[in-house]
Amino acid sequence: MGRSTDRVSGIIQTDGYESYDSLLKSKLKILHAGCWNHARRKFFEILKIDPNNAGAQWIVKEIGKLYAIESKAKEGKLSSEEHLSLKTIGI
Incomplete structure (x- = not known):
């Protein structure tokens, strides 16, 4: 994810796909809701x-x-x- 997500905050629900883990490790204010x-x-x-x-x-x-x-x-x-x-x- 690039600069377009710099100001993103909220909840993102994903499945178990490992690539989404990078969102959790970023400095974004995103709460990860699993499946x-x-x-x-x-x-x-x-x-x-x-x-x-x-x-x-x-x-x-x-x-x-x-x-x-x-x-x-x-x-x-x-x-x-x-x-x-x-x-x-x-x-």
Whole structure:
């Protein structure tokens, strides 16, 4: 990234592609938000090695709850307010 990003600030969501790491190491005021699918995959890798890992089990379950909320929202079963409320309280 060149000079066009010199004054950039905010949140950028990316997948797990390694080239995006340079943004994190720069002096830009950017918060890096990762992809849930890529993060979730790492916890499944842990569970392949250690199926009884309680921390990985918990994370996979919680991410599953977020996926369920997003699925309901996409199907139009949630209002914008309900969608935001459920994501905020983490149900």
